[in-house]
Amino acid sequence: MSSTATTLKGQPLDKAVLDAMLRRRMFYTPSFEIYGGVGGLYDFGPPGCGLLANITDLWRKHFVLEEDMLEVDCTVLTPHEVLKTSGHVDKFADWMCKDPKNGEIMRADHFVEAVLEARLKGDKEARGQKVVEDTEDPAKKKKKKAKSEAVKLDDAVVQEYEEVLARIDNYGGSELGELIRKYDLRNPETGEIPSEPVSFNLMFQTSIGPSSNLAGYLRPETAQGQFLNFAKLLEFNQSSMPFASASIGKSYRNEISPRAGLLRVREFLMAEIEHFVDPLGGKKHSRFSEVEDVELVLLDRDTQLSGKTETRTVKIGEAVRSGLVDNETLGYFLARIHLFMVKIGVDTSKMRFRQHMANEMAHYACDCWDCELHTSSGWIECVGCADRSAYDLSVHAKKTGAPLVVRQRLDEPIVIEEWEVDVEKKKFGPLFKKDAKAVEAALLATSQEQREKLAKELTGNGKVVVSVEGVADGKAEVPAEAVKIEFRKRTEYTREFTPNVIEPSFGIGRTLYALIEHNFWTRGTEGGDEARGVLSFPPTVAPTKVLIVPLSSNAQFKPHLKKLSQRLRKLGVSSRVDDSSASIGKRYSRNDELGTPLGVTVDFQTLQDNTLTLRDRDSTSQVRAEEDTIVEAIRAIVDGSKTWADIEKELPKFEGQEVEVAAR
Ligand SMILES: Nc1ncnc2c1ncn2[C@@H]1O[C@H](COP(=O)(O)OP(=O)(O)OP(=O)(O)O)[C@@H](O)[C@H]1O
Numbered sequence: 001m002s003s004t005a006t007t008l009k010g011q012p013l014d015k016a017v018l019d020a021m022l023r024r025r026m027f028y029t030p031s032f033e034i035y036g037g038v039g040g041l042y043d044f045g046p047p048g049c050g051l052l053a054n055i056t057d058l059w060r061k062h063f064v065l066e067e068d069m070l071e072v073d074c075t076v077l078t079p080h081e082v083l084k085t086s087g088h089v090d091k092f093a094d095w096m097c098k099d100p101k102n103g104e105i106m107r108a109d110h111f112v113e114a115v116l117e118a119r120l121k122g123d124k125e126a127r128g129q130k131v132v133e134d135t136e137d138p139a140k141k142k143k144k145k146a147k148s149e150a151v152k153l154d155d156a157v158v159q160e161y162e163e164v165l166a167r168i169d170n171y172g173g174s175e176l177g178e179l180i181r182k183y184d185l186r187n188p189e190t191g192e193i194p195s196e197p198v199s200f201n202l203m204f205q206t207s208i209g210p211s212s213n214l215a216g217y218l219r220p221e222t223a224q225g226q227f228l229n230f231a232k233l234l235e236f237n238q239s240s241m242p243f244a245s246a247s248i249g250k251s252y253r254n255e256i257s258p259r260a261g262l263l264r265v266r267e268f269l270m271a272e273i274e275h276f277v278d279p280l281g282g283k284k285h286s287r288f289s290e291v292e293d294v295e296l297v298l299l300d301r302d303t304q305l306s307g308k309t310e311t312r313t314v315k316i317g318e319a320v321r322s323g324l325v326d327n328e329t330l331g332y333f334l335a336r337i338h339l340f341m342v343k344i345g346v347d348t349s350k351m352r353f354r355q356h357m358a359n360e361m362a363h364y365a366c367d368c369w370d371c372e373l374h375t376s377s378g379w380i381e382c383v384g385c386a387d388r389s390a391y392d393l394s395v396h397a398k399k400t401g402a403p404l405v406v407r408q409r410l411d412e413p414i415v416i417e418e419w420e421v422d423v424e425k426k427k428f429g430p431l432f433k434k435d436a437k438a439v440e441a442a443l444l445a446t447s448q449e450q451r452e453k454l455a456k457e458l459t460g461n462g463k464v465v466v467s468v469e470g471v472a473d474g475k476a477e478v479p480a481e482a483v484k485i486e487f488r489k490r491t492e493y494t495r496e497f498t499p500n501v502i503e504p505s506f507g508i509g510r511t512l513y514a515l516i517e518h519n520f521w522t523r524g525t526e527g528g529d530e531a532r533g534v535l536s537f538p539p540t541v542a543p544t545k546v547l548i549v550p551l552s553s554n555a556q557f558k559p560h561l562k563k564l565s566q567r568l569r570k571l572g573v574s575s576r577v578d579d580s581s582a583s584i585g586k587r588y589s590r591n592d593e594l595g596t597p598l599g600v601t602v603d604f605q606t607l608q609d610n611t612l613t614l615r616d617r618d619s620t621s622q623v624r625a626e627e628d629t630i631v632e633a634i635r636a637i638v639d640g641s642k643t644w645a646d647i648e649k650e651l652p653k654f655e656g657q658e659v660e661v662a663a664r
Contacts, residue, residue, distance in 0.1 A: 026045030027516070063336070104189065111187070120162070171359070173197040230404050251267075288328040293315050298354075298355070299353070345515055345538040350375075351374070382511045388501040399438075407495070407496050420487075432476060534618070539640070543596075548565060600614055612626075
């Protein structure tokens with residue numbers, strides 16, 4: 001597949017034309033623009049809102065309803081302690097470096113990537129080879145600044161650069177610093193080597209309440225709220241496993257250098273699923289057989305490690321059987337993500353699933369695949385699908401002492417001999433006051449080995465000393481009257497385990513933008529005409545489904561327009577009347593740019609026989625029939641039960657207005 005961006009009809013994508021159209025039609029617009037704007041913040045206009053709402057509605061139907069997921073809506077404001085425990089306070093960071101001359105702050109990995117790519121481009125130019133733009137994600141890069149110079153490189157150097165680029169998401173701060181020094185990477189703007197990369201936490205910090213002593217953050221993902229509600233959700237689900245929770249909501253990340261429109265912003269809509277599964281039994285999925293023949297385009301870890309980006313098309317059943325995808329549940333969700341993307345109108349030739357390399361994975365993940373969509377900004381991660389193992393539930397349980405576990409009745413009881421800790425809760429309160437819970441949690445989180453040692457300490461010294469995070473000196477002394485540690489034998493009738501979590505995490509804004517590019521094309525460029533943009537969204541996601549146009553401003557058309565709008569409204573089909581003075585062709589063109597799939601014209605013949613014309617956005621062909629038939633055709637197209645080709649076969653073709661459209 002070529003990595004240059006093309007339109008739906010294979011034309012080279014003119015980003016400037018598309019951007020101008022999106023601005024003109026107010027899909028989205030920089031926030032606070034009249035104050036100069038703030039990087040990475042965007043407002044959505046009417047068609048953008050329609051598109052967002054339809055994508056999230058389809059998402060809810062495809063995942064939440066189809067799979068009986070338990071939807072929750074948790075708060076954005078999150079106390080420090082929660083995100084400290086989850087690891088975000090310490091690890092949710094990118095590497096940042098600074099130009100010593102002009103003070104410019106850059107994301108270190110993006111900087112290395114941009115400069116190396118510019119050098120490779122220069123090498124190709126020097127060798128007289130064709131340069132293909134956008135080989136990777138320039139949304140991340142200082143593309144404009146990293147201009148290439150036609151300088152030939154050694155073959156070995158080219159290979160080294162390519163290997164670095166294939167693993168660019170894999171480096172830590174010191175490695176990025178080493179690369180900068182080793183390859184003498186300079187900011188093209190100033191000719192300077194940037195400073196050593198330092199870690200920059202991406203969370204927006206705030207304080208909750210007037211006394212400012214409860215530190216908090218705007219959540220960087222919706223996941224934590226779902227984990228903290230796990231025990232209640234399990235109970236809601238009658239303690240039955242596996243099950244999934246889901247949430248749609250805003251998340252916030254203080255990106256170092258937001259750019260490329262909606263692709264890297266500081267406030268964005270996420271739709272996340274946490275599927276809780278028993279870690280024993282190979283993480284099977286009961287509906288895997290329904291998707292095992294779905295073919296996915298995969299870019300695996302080993303291919304990337306060898307510095308390549310070749311993909312292969314594999315049935316997900318095969319990928320799981322061969323161990324390429326770790327387990328059925330992960331595979332099931334990759335296939336379901338693929339099917340969702342197809343449903344909303346993503347071009348499958350511009351979609352791939354890329355496996356994360358070991359160091360690239362988030363601090364909690366044990367296997368991860370990204371669904372990437374190709375755009376004019378290269379390959380963009382739109383969905384991350386990670387196996388987060390038991391990480392989150394375990395750390396929150398350890399910190400709070402809350403039992404974030406599943407208890408299952410065993411068919412055969414088992415006898416267990418082990419060290420047990422009994423805490424005298426009544427003594428703990430007066431002894432440790434506000435730290436009581438943390439001390440208790442620390443004791444209960446001890447391993448069998450530690451308990452054996454502590455038991456000896458308790459008998460020998462009449463007290464134990466345990467490490468407790470967040471208390472003075474990081475330690476607490478627990479006297480023998482407050483705790484018992486004994487080796488006991490017991491019969492278990494239930495099994496207790498911490499579920500593992502498979503998490504598909506969607507960025508709706510990125511998906512929306514990629515969808516726009518995948519459905520964009522232009523017509524009318526033949527014969528020197530100005531290009532007219534079209535967005536060929538599937539009817540289900542199109543912001544407005546029907547444009548209603550009267551032939552002229554004649555007052556006699558008004559009752560028909562009103563009646564038709566009301567009928568469509570009753571069917572739940574969104575429509576807009578355009579009774580402006582522009583020609584019918586212009587009015588249709590305007591709506592082609594908004595992605596409106598159908599157009600109805602009310603003309604003088606309507607007044608006589610109640611017939612209407614119905615126009616298809618993509619082919620511009622039209623049919624004519626009586627109002628009831630047209631309304632039924634609209635309903636069928638919008639709910640997906642019929643296509644335009646079906647309607648064209650059923651209803652008489654109409655040639656009249658097309659002449660006017662074409663002759664504009
Ligand atoms: N700054 C952002 N702007 C828009 N969408 C985002 C942003 N960061 C993440 N997302 C979306 O949220 C999804 C899940 O987030 P995740 O933490 O996996 O992203 P990420 O790996 O940090 O992304 P990236 O590496 O591009 O920064 C991503 O697949 C993406 O669609």
